[in-house]
Amino acid sequence: MIETERAGRAFKVRGSVVHAVRDLSFRIEPGEFVGCLGPNGAGKSTTIKMLCGILTPTSGRVRVAGLDPSRARTALARRIGVVFGQRTTLWWDLPLRDSFELVRLLYKVDRKLFAARLDELTEALDLGGFARTPVRQLSLGQRMRGDLAAALLHDPEVLVLDEPTIGLDVVSKAGIRSFLLRVNAERGTTVLLTTHDLGDVERLCRRVLLIDHGRLAFDGSVGDLMATAPGPATIEEVVTRLYTRGRAAPPPVEPV
Amino acid sequence: MPSPRRADHNPGLPLAGPRAGPGTACHRAITLRRCVSFSLYARLAGYGFRKHATYVGAALAGAFTNSVFGVLRAYILIALWQARPGLAGYDVTAAVTFCFVTQAFIGPMQLLGGGLTLPERIRTGDIALDLVRPAPLQLWLLAEDLGRAAYQLLLRGLPPMLAGAAVFGITVPRDPARWAGVLACVTAGVVVSFAWRYLVCLSVCWLADDRGVMVCSMLLTTLLSGMMVPLTLFPGALGELVRALPWAAMAQAPADVYLGTAPAGPTLAFQAAWGAALLALGALATRAVRHRVVIQGG
Amino acid sequence: MVRTYALLAWTWTRAAMAYRASFALMVVLGVCVTATDVAVILVIFSHTTALAGFTRDEVLFLYGAAGLPFALCDLLVSNVDRVSQHIRAGTLDTMLVRPVGTWIQLAADRFAPTRAGRVLQAAAVLGYALAVLDLDAGRLWMVPVMLATGTVIFAAIWTLGGAAQFLLTDAPEVINSFTYGGGQLTQYPLSVYGRDLVRGVTYVLPLAFVNWQPALYVLDRDDPFGTPGFVRFLGPVAAAVLALLAGLAWRQGIRHYRSTGS
Numbered sequence: 001m002i003e004t005e006r007a008g009r010a011f012k013v014r015g016s017v018v019h020a021v022r023d024l025s026f027r028i029e030p031g032e033f034v035g036c037l038g039p040n041g042a043g044k045s046t047t048i049k050m051l052c053g054i055l056t057p058t059s060g061r062v063r064v065a066g067l068d069p070s071r072a073r074t075a076l077a078r079r080i081g082v083v084f085g086q087r088t089t090l091w092w093d094l095p096l097r098d099s100f101e102l103v104r105l106l107y108k109v110d111r112k113l114f115a116a117r118l119d120e121l122t123e124a125l126d127l128g129g130f131a132r133t134p135v136r137q138l139s140l141g142q143r144m145r146g147d148l149a150a151a152l153l154h155d156p157e158v159l160v161l162d163e164p165t166i167g168l169d170v171v172s173k174a175g176i177r178s179f180l181l182r183v184n185a186e187r188g189t190t191v192l193l194t195t196h197d198l199g200d201v202e203r204l205c206r207r208v209l210l211i212d213h214g215r216l217a218f219d220g221s222v223g224d225l226m227a228t229a230p231g232p233a234t235i236e237e238v239v240t241r242l243y244t245r246g247r248a249a250p251p252p253v254e255p256v
Numbered sequence: 257m258p259s260p261r262r263a264d265h266n267p268g269l270p271l272a273g274p275r276a277g278p279g280t281a282c283h284r285a286i287t288l289r290r291c292v293s294f295s296l297y298a299r300l301a302g303y304g305f306r307k308h309a310t311y312v313g314a315a316l317a318g319a320f321t322n323s324v325f326g327v328l329r330a331y332i333l334i335a336l337w338q339a340r341p342g343l344a345g346y347d348v349t350a351a352v353t354f355c356f357v358t359q360a361f362i363g364p365m366q367l368l369g370g371g372l373t374l375p376e377r378i379r380t381g382d383i384a385l386d387l388v389r390p391a392p393l394q395l396w397l398l399a400e401d402l403g404r405a406a407y408q409l410l411l412r413g414l415p416p417m418l419a420g421a422a423v424f425g426i427t428v429p430r431d432p433a434r435w436a437g438v439l440a441c442v443t444a445g446v447v448v449s450f451a452w453r454y455l456v457c458l459s460v461c462w463l464a465d466d467r468g469v470m471v472c473s474m475l476l477t478t479l480l481s482g483m484m485v486p487l488t489l490f491p492g493a494l495g496e497l498v499r500a501l502p503w504a505a506m507a508q509a510p511a512d513v514y515l516g517t518a519p520a521g522p523t524l525a526f527q528a529a530w531g532a533a534l535l536a537l538g539a540l541a542t543r544a545v546r547h548r549v550v551i552q553g554g
Numbered sequence: 555m556v557r558t559y560a561l562l563a564w565t566w567t568r569a570a571m572a573y574r575a576s577f578a579l580m581v582v583l584g585v586c587v588t589a590t591d592v593a594v595i596l597v598i599f600s601h602t603t604a605l606a607g608f609t610r611d612e613v614l615f616l617y618g619a620a621g622l623p624f625a626l627c628d629l630l631v632s633n634v635d636r637v638s639q640h641i642r643a644g645t646l647d648t649m650l651v652r653p654v655g656t657w658i659q660l661a662a663d664r665f666a667p668t669r670a671g672r673v674l675q676a677a678a679v680l681g682y683a684l685a686v687l688d689l690d691a692g693r694l695w696m697v698p699v700m701l702a703t704g705t706v707i708f709a710a711i712w713t714l715g716g717a718a719q720f721l722l723t724d725a726p727e728v729i730n731s732f733t734y735g736g737g738q739l740t741q742y743p744l745s746v747y748g749r750d751l752v753r754g755v756t757y758v759l760p761l762a763f764v765n766w767q768p769a770l771y772v773l774d775r776d777d778p779f780g781t782p783g784f785v786r787f788l789g790p791v792a793a794a795v796l797a798l799l800a801g802l803a804w805r806q807g808i809r810h811y812r813s814t815g816s
Contacts, residue, residue, distance in 0.1 A: 011814070054650045056812050070812070077653035089648045093664070094569050105561045106652050106659070317725030324731040328738050328747075332598070332605075335746045339602040465576045471583040478590060485594045489601060 001158055001190045002028040002051060007060035008214075009046050020046040021214040024060070028192060028207075030157070033184045035205030036194040039243045043214040044194040048162050051192070052082050065157055078107060081151030085163035088147055090135045096146045097131045100153060107154035114153065121149040124179055141172030148176065152183065159183065161193035165200055177203055198235045210242060218242060296391060297399040304403025315408060318363055319415035326359035326416045327423055329484075334424075344488035350515050351486070353427045356420030357511045358483045363412025364405040364442070365449040365506045367483050369474040371404065372397065374457035375466050378545075387546050394538045398450050405446040429514065437520025441510040444527035448505040451534030452477075458541045461548060482508030502530040558654055562662035570667055580668035588625065588672045591741060592617065592679060606745040611686050612773060613742060618680025619697070619765040620740035623704030625672040628737075631709045634660045634716035635733060637807070638726040641719075646811065656808055660716065693772050700768035703789035704740075707764050710793070710800035711736055717800070720807035732759065740764050745778040752779055760792035 008022040021043040028034050038044045049055035050062050053069030053076055062069055065079045083089065090099040104114045122128055125145040130138055138146065144164060151159060164180075165173045181204060183189050195201065201208060201222065208225050210218035218225060222235075229238045308315070330352045337348040346354060362368060374397070377383045386393050420426045429435055456473045460466040478484055480503035487499050487508045498504060505527040512518035570577055595617060599610040608616070634657060640646040649659045684697070715729035722728060736759070744752045744766045755761040770777055771786040 049647070052647075052651045054647050054812060073650065074653045074655070077651055080651070082648075082651040084644070084647065087644045087648075089651075094565075098565055098569050102562060102565050105558060105565065106654050108558075108653075313724035314727060317727035320728055321731045321735070324735045325738060327751075328735065331747045331751075332742055335606040335742075336598050336602060338606075339604065343601055465573065468576065468579045468583060471580070471587065475583065475586055475590065479593065484590065485597050489597050491597075491600055 001030045001032070001065060002026075002192060003061075003063040004047075004050075005061040007047075007050060007057045007062050009043075009050060009055060010058045019214050021050070021057075021211075022059075024211070024214075024216055026209060026216060026219055028190060030190055031184070031188045032207060033181075033191045033205055034193075034207045034209060035201040036192060036209045036211060037196075037198075037201065037239060038194075038211035038217075040196075042211045044211055045162060046214075047211065048160055048192075048194060051160060052080065053077070078154060079156055080158040080160060081154070081156035083144075083147050083151045083159075083161045083164055085144065085161070085166040088135060088143055089150055090143070090146055092136045093134055095132045095134055096127065096138070099135060099146070100150060103150050103153050109154050113155075117153055117155065118149075121152060124182065125149055126175075140167050141169065141175075144168060144172070144176060145179075148179065152189075155187070156189065158190045158192070161191070163194055163196065165195060165197050173197070173199070180204060198239060202235055210239075212243065293391070297395065300396060300399035301403035301406070304400035305407045306403075307400075308404045308407045312411070315363070315411040316415070319412045322359045322362050322412060323416045323419035326356045326420055329359070330355045330420065330424055333486075344486060345517055346486070346488070346515070349425065349427055350517070352420065352424045353515060354482075354486055354511050356416050356426055357514050358481070358507045359416040359420075360409075360413040361442075361445070361481075361507045361510070362483065363408035365445055365481070366453060367449075367477050367481055367507060369453070369470055369477065371401065372453055372457050374454070375460045375470075378457070378460045383545070384549050387549060392539070392542070394454060394535065394542050397454065398447065398535075401450045402443070402446060409442065427515065429516065434513075434516060434520070437524070438510065438514050441513045441520060441523055441527060444524055444531060445506050445510045447531040448502055448527055448534060451531055451538055452502060452506075454538045455534060455541060458538070458545055461545050477503050477506065480504065481506045482511065502534060505530050555655070555658055559658050559662050562659075563665040563667070566662070566665035567667040577668060581671040584668050585671040585675045588621070588675050591621075595741070606743055607778060608743040608745065611683055614679055615683035615687055615773070616743055616765050616769055617741045618676055618678075618683050619700055619769055620704060620737070621676030622673065622680055623701055623764065624708050624737040624740070625669070625676045626705050627708035627712055629666070629669040629673060631661045631712050632733070633663050633665070634712055635719065635726065635729050636660065636663070637716045637719035638723040641723055641811070650812070657713070657716075657804055687773075689772060690774055693774065696768050696772050700765060700772075700789060703768065703793045704764040706793040706797050707760060708733075708736065710796040711759070713800040713804050717803035717807035720810050736761050736764075740766070749779065756781070756785075760789075760796055763789035763792045
């Protein structure tokens with residue numbers, strides 16, 4: 001469903017070339033639930049942007065849902081849903097309901113399908129209480145639920161989430177997590193999320209990609225991830241060890 | 257935002273060392289407090305200057321736009337003065353100069369509105385934090401605004417004047433006394449402009465939607481300050497009236513002092529009267545806002 | 555494309571209409587803002603009967619003929635000049651992951667129906683001028699042509715302004731010189747301005763074709779700058795060329811953004 005082959009992205013910063021991402025190769029099958037970890041500035045957001053077609057890779061190849069995001073950006077847009085946790089894709093001044101209406105028009109979702117889908121999402125995400133509230137007045141938790149609904153209204157095959165639980169309280173996080181599991185299980189939607197919250201990884205992801213310094217530093221199941229520690233350790237300890245490990249040679253990547 | 261200088265003491269509070277106590281002479285304490293509050297406002301003005309100095313690109317872009325509009329307006333005035341030489345007591349050069357002087361005032365006097373972040377702070381409720389400061393809010397913001405105006409006078413004021421001089425030629429006063437008068441009148445104009453904008457911003461407290469007031473203010477300011485067309489062109493009693501209103505103090509009055517078509521003294525008195533009246537209204541409004549925020553919690 | 559735009563605009567209109575009083579007030583104030591330009595024209599003509607060879611009603615004709623397309627573009631496409639704001643807020647990324655063209659999304663974003671009042675105001679001035687000027691009926695066919703031409707030219711200038719902001723992210727206000735500056739310039743007969751400026755807005759940025767050149771035909775007057783007669787009819791060509799350039803610049807802007815991430 002998602003496939004990258006030695007994908008790389010270089011930026012020119014004041015004359016010198018900086019590789020935000022390099023030689024990134026992985027493959028995500030339909031229906032997988034994958035978490036993408038990495039320290040700040042590791043290249044996670046750049047990767048997400050390349051997968052959505054916002055940024056064109058400078059080397060290698062990217063394919064999402066069988067399409068090249070940099071060429072077929074708008075065609076791909078219909079088949080993926082994207083949520084940026086740090087900012088909203090909703091319209092600040094409009095009531096949530098009107099934001100959904102705009103999404104319906106942009107994605108050309110059939111009116112009947114839309115109504116059914118919205119009912120479903122309203123129930124699952126408990127949106128009923130604030131559908132008429134302007135987005136700027138929503139709490140962060142409510143806004144994130146609204147954003148998730150907006151990203152799923154057109155029933156995408158792939159859901160890409162950039163830090164969806166950032167800044168949320170425990171209850172909101174739990175709600176979002178169980179909803180994501182449900183979407184993945186019931187609809188078979190492929191989910192890729194980036195996060196700094198290891199609780200997301202433990203509770204949601206069957207598979208973990210760890211990006212560090214723009215390279216893939218680990219790719220495997222959560223169990224495999226835990227097994228990289230020499231002895232018994234918590235997931236925090238394991239990830240800290242991977243983040244702070246010697247910067248010299250990148251660790252071997254498991255063949256996919 | 258520039259990082260504040262290392263603050264050894266809170267500039268809002270008088271210096272009170274461990275030795276300051278009941279024994280301190282009363283008059284010394286008062287002098288001390290005066291010095292401190294003067295340096296506080298000077299510092300705030302400096303802060304306003306530096307805060308805007310971080311947006312050089314935006315200031316120059318504004319100056320460019322003001323210059324372009326200056327050129328367009330000047331051509332229209334030239335055509336009018338060619339048809340009516342000596343109209344309103346100006347010759348063609350004076351009319352062109354008037355045009356560029358008023359364009360130069362757009363930034364410092366914020367003739368198109370804005371310049372204060374107050375409405376945003378009222379909406380978010382941060383105004384409560386401003387109101388508990390030991391210095392009066394209006395004076396605090398006035399000091400900052402004077403700093404902003406000084407910066408914009410340099411970066412948004414000079415380029416239109418230079419453009420006018422380059423494209424058409426404008427008059428420049430030679431007399432240093434005239435320059436002193438111009439500087440005083442420009443400062444007074446900024447005070448009037450601030451006092452007006454402050455009142456407009458505070459009205460947000462009582463209105464659900466502030467856009468209407470903002471547009472009204474812009475409308476009044478652009479048309480009645482003399483920025484779009486010299487107020488001396490308004491006919492008869494209407495002309496008398498608009499030249500006596502506070503907006504005239506923001507562009508028409510200081511421009512006339514620059515051109516030498518009005519004496520500095522009486523102009524300054526006119527501006528000071530409006531400045532004092534509007535600031536007094538502002539003080540009343542601040543009290544009402546404080547009351548509202550304290551009693552009703554915003 | 556048009557349908558999507560209309561539907562998006564309608565959603566914003568409905569949202570704005572939710573606050574009737576505020577909506578009405580903003581419409582009225584919008585009219586007042588543009589009416590100040592008419593007020594200035596009237597103040598000027600209270601002191602003279604002709605400005606650079608044109609009478610008050612002729613100037614009002616020029617004002618209306620440029621003001622109507624300008625107000626239409628201000629209503630329908632001017633939001634594309636918020637590119638740098640959207641880049642800074644990150645909302646441009648959001649638009650890029652949607653299956654509709656970025657230009658349409660930008661133009662329809664925060665569609666402000668209250669600006670429609672200005673369209674009506676300009677139309678009223680144009681209507682007045684057409685009624686009082688004793689025009690040759692055989693030349694009136696040019697009026698709708700010039701309105702269409704003007705709309706395309708202003709829309710193209712706004713698009714160029716938006717495209718330029720992919721590079722000029724720090725100083726978007728420069729764009730106002732060309733968009734609102736163009737609106738200001740075309741309010742008066744070009745005979746007011748200097749020869750070099752008029753050359754510039756004829757052959758470089760074709761603002762002269764918004765109203766000046768076609769209006770000379772409608773008013774049956776010679777160009778004081780001496781351009782030959784066929785130039786009066788070149789408006790649609792100039793508009794098409796400018797629109798093409800604007801489209802290319804816009805594509806290039808988006809491409810630049812996607813290949814630099816800034």
